[in-house]
Amino acid sequence: MATLRTMRRSRRRPALERGNRALLWLIVGTIAFFLLLKLLSLWAEGLWFASEGYGQVFVRLLWWRGLLFVLCGVWFFALLYVPYRLAQKAAAKVPMPLRAKLFDDMDKALVDATIDRWALWLSLLFATIAGLIASGRWNYLVLFLYGEPFGVTDPVFGKDVGFYIFRLPLLKFLASLSALGLFLGLSGLVLRLRYEELLRFEENGVEAPPFAARPLLGVLAAFLLTLAIGQFLGRYGVLLSKRGVVFGAGFSDVYGTLPGYWLLISVTVASALACLIAMRGGDLRPVRWGIVAILGAWVGGRWLLPTALQSFLVVPNERVVERPYLRYNIQMTRFAYRLDEVREQSHPGNPIPTPEELQASWSVLENVRLWDIEPLLDYLNQTQALRGYYGFSSVDYDRYLVNGRLRQVAIGTRELFLPPPLRRWVNERLRYTHGYGVVVLPVNEFTGEGAPRYFIKDIPPEIAPSFPFKLRRPQIYFGEFVFPEERLQRQPFARRLPPQRAMAPSNPTTVPAGQPPSAPSLAPMPPEGTPPTENTAPPESAPTRFVPVADYVLVRTSEPEFDYPLEGARRWKTTTYEADAGVPIGSWWRRVLFAARFMDLNLLLTNAIRPETRLLMYRQVLERVQAVAPFLLIDPDPYPVITPEGNILWLVDAYTATSQFPYSEPLSPFLPLNYLRNAVKVTVDAYTGRMTFYAFDERDPLLRAYQRAFPTLFQPRKAMPDVLKAHIRYPRLLFTIQAQLLCRYHMTDPDQFYQNEDRWDIAREERVTMAGTEQTLPMRPYYIVLRSPDDGKDRFLLLLPFTPFGLERRNMIALMVAHCDADRYGELLVYRFPSGQFVEGPQLVDARINAHPVISQQLSLWNQAGSRVLWGSMFVAPVGSSLLFVKPLYLQAEQTRLPELKRVVVATGKGVAIGTDLWDALRQLFPTPFSDHTRKVASPASAPSPTTDNEIVKALLRAEEARRKGDWAGYEKFYRQALELARKKSAR
DSSP states (O other): OHHHHHHHHHHHHHHHHHHHHHHHHHHHHHHHHHHHHHHHHHHHHHHHHHHTTOHHHHHHHHHHHHHHHHHHHHHHHHHHHHHHHHHHHHHHTSSSOGGGGGSOHHHHHHHHHHHHHHHHHHHHHHHHHHHHHHHTTHHHHHHHHHOOOOSOBOTTTOOBHHIIIIIHHHHHHHHHHHHHHHHHHHHHHHHHHHHTTOOEEETTEEEOOHHHHHHHHHHHHHHHHHHHHHHHHHGGGGGGOOSSSSSSOOHHIIIIIHHHHHHHHHHHHHHHHHHHHHTTTTOOHHHHHHHHHHHHHIIIIIIIHHHHHIIIIIGGGHHHHTHHHHHHHHHHHHHHTTGGGOEEEEOOOBSSOOHHHHHHTHHHHTTOOOSOHHHHHHHHHHHTOOSTTEEEOOOEEEEEEETTEEEEEEEEEEEEOOOGGGOOHHIIIIIOOOEEOEEEEETTOBOTTSOBOOSEETTTTEEOTTSSOOOSOOEESSBOOOOHHHHHHHOTTOOOOSSOOOOOOSSOOOOOTTOOOOOOSSOOOOOTTOOOOSSSOOOOOOOSOOOOOOSEEEESSSSOEEEEEOSSTTOEEEEOOOSOOSEEOOSHHHHHHHHHHHTOTHHHHOSOOOTTOEEEEOOBHHHHHHHHOTTSEEOSOOEEEEOTTSOEEEEEEEEEEESOOTTOOOSOSSSOOOEEEEEEEEEEETTTOOEEEEEOOTTOHHHHHHHHHSTTTEEEGGGSOHHHHTTOOOOHHHHHHHHHHHHHHTOOSHHHHHHTTTOEEEOEEEEEOTTSOEEEEEOOOEEEEEEOTTTOOEEEEEEEEEEETTOSSOBOOEEEEEEOSGGGTTOEEEEEOOTTSOOBOHHHHHHHHHHOHHHHHHHHHHHHTTEEEEEOOOEEEEETTEEEEEEEEEEEETTTOOEEEEEEEEEOSSOEEEESSHHHHHHHHSOSSOOTTOOOOOOOOOOOOHHHHHHHHHHHHHHHHHHHHTOHHHHHHHHHHHHHHHHHHHHO
16 A cells, blocks of 8 residues: 555656646746846936936946845845754754654655755845845945034934934944844744754753754854844934933933843843853753843833833923933034024014115015915916916926016926827827926016916917017926826925816817817807917816826937927927937837836837937936935925026925934924935926036035035036026925924023923914815915115015914014025025014904905905905015015906906005005005006005095995895996095095
8 A cells, every 4th residue: 555655646746846847937937027127127227327427326326236235135145044054954963853753764855855945945035135125225335435424423422423324324224134134044943943853842941952952042142142233223213212302312211211221232142142151061041041031121121211210200300301401402403404504683573664665675566476376377277278288287486687677487387298088109109298388477467357467478489578588499398297286285385275276178179199189169268368379279278187297208200299289270380309318219129128118018019210219208307306316305396497598497406314313303203304405406408308416515414425426416516507596496395394493493492492482383374265264374485585684685585474382363473584596595594573562473464454344345245246266375575674464366257267366455564455456555555656667655644544445335335235136237336336436545
């Protein structure tokens, strides 16, 4: 019978071996295929880097990744497989292990060989995974090799901050990797010894022969020593503790957690030495006592002692005990976010500006921002998109010299978003390759119908004679390409208004693949007051239900590129890409490489590719910059700049950051960065995609480390052309972070800081939704043109007001300002109002605006007459020793959903006025001749005549009563009467 069983087994083995071999080849082939695709994709990526002039950056990134992959992978494999080999050698010393009694000789040999193969393959697999994880930590190696001192020492260990940022991350990672490798290797050793019955778990403990116990004790000792090294490095983590009243090591950390670490380190090292001593006799009894001692030290030193100190000593005396650690947190946080460079100045905060102050602040008045982000973006997407495949991702604010005066403008690029009917491979990759043109408009001007006045508009671009630059290359091959909804989610400054997005056409016209669409036969007319344009079809509402932009396009193919539509049916202008940018893709080999890179077989099948064809990839500006410099944080708000040569360049802000700065307060629990510098500015050409990285904060040690690591990547700050320096801006993201921290960290006294005696809050304003409910929202930082009191020049600044923390109706307490001009870039100032003087804040001004009888009646009539009122953002403008509050009002009809700028409200500390434009409102507050064409201003007049105001209110109330009765003739009569009274009052 046994012989028959053996024969059956021998027949089954070849079939099983063939099946296992086929499965193995299938697995190996699949892995090889995907590995080949990855290598081809990597090759294609290198060609792109080389085409952009950053081939050396790619080589260095690849070298550091590969170096860590190989070194850490080999090291991890050794830690895994060497203990297993030691177990094999120990098993070989027994002629016939007890385990062999369960098998015959042949089965035992086959099982052993199978286990050995699996152990080898698993070790290789885990080592490969460890190498891949390590290669992703290449930044640790770069900072370790090229880091330098910060010149600031931590107050607990006395080490330079550079040690924690440049050295410690790599050391901790290697210690953790080694500990994990030794733990897995120790587990494999134990399993193998247990399989060979050389390791037994008895009631009295673990037993093993001396020749089997020695390798077990040696590997365990190595594991414990590695744990001790990790604990030694981990004790520096108390500088990032969250236990105390503020971030960083507190009293219980210094006098509880640190001694606990030393206790744990001592016990761990002692246990490792005990294991080494026990190797001589092969006794495993110290293992049990060592593990018990380590657990006891961890519970007592790392948990019980700090918790007891915190509960019984710190909490009852927190202010006194934590005072020095509060001071450390204040000092380090202020340094990490440049708050220690903020200069404070006093501001009188007078209620009404004088005529001389108004005269000197003319640049402020003619640059008051009336067009807010959301309504302007809606307006442009409905009136300037012009076709269903164009749209505006964003609107940005910048300044230009127009007629010799510094003017703040809003600028947006018209980008390409193909709707579903046009999404064909030929259309996406060959024909519809770019957007077209920009829209530029002054932020404070609008027509009588509520439409913007443009400097640049339409297709082809219609440029006002006063605007200083022309557009030589209006094509937008590289842009933001994000939906407005997506931008609102990622952009912390653009608050979402009630739903008012333009909807896509309900019945889009089907267009044959590869053909540009014809002009729509039934398109809505532009809003009243929009100037007519030539050579363009009537505009249609821009869709928002777009699909993502193509990840690459091909230019200089046999297919003509669509440039922009012309007047008439099925007529359009074509263009040919003229720059030498992009990756040449004319050869078959390169087509194979990029087909693997994009997993797109059409690159091999299309006949449109010619020898001169080029491929443009990474077309989203932020993604493009991040691909070249993955170690930088990229600001989510790039903005376009028109150069004197007529090119469109994107300016992108980039940051160096770390989460390892001792004692510095993190941004949030979800974004634990606690050091931030706007160290780099990047320009990206919208036509060619060429990138230039400028090192803007050359004092930053992190940036200097990256400059040494990538010597060809960065240009010095002085290398930026003056025409671009004239358009740099201080980033709103960084400014908002600094403002939020400054609300508390302007207090440098620890006792005052602990008690929040002078804590601020970002000023809030009232916003009214379409449903008529009020929302109180924090103000957004806004750009402003202001005459600097320091040098008398018109400056482009970023500004945000503060109010006291916790008050219901808040007065204003300070203004924070950041300089944007190149010669004073990054200067931060805080203007503080007198502590004994009441200065109204935006929320209080909003309350006065809402309580104004004329304004409240007018809002009620508009909201009930088939339209909706949308308030813009409050604009607080310093005018000499006083403040001017400006708030735009938009009207949105139910039918068109087109926001129109209809009124402007201006307020001072003594009065409120609503006008048809800014100058009309100013004339009501300062009734002498006052317009945007004169610089003569008279003294402020007394309050408007109450008789006139009462007559206006009575006329409006009669109009409302007539409307309720359905007497529309009476409604029109009394409403016109109220308008006439208002005009007479304005004329007076």
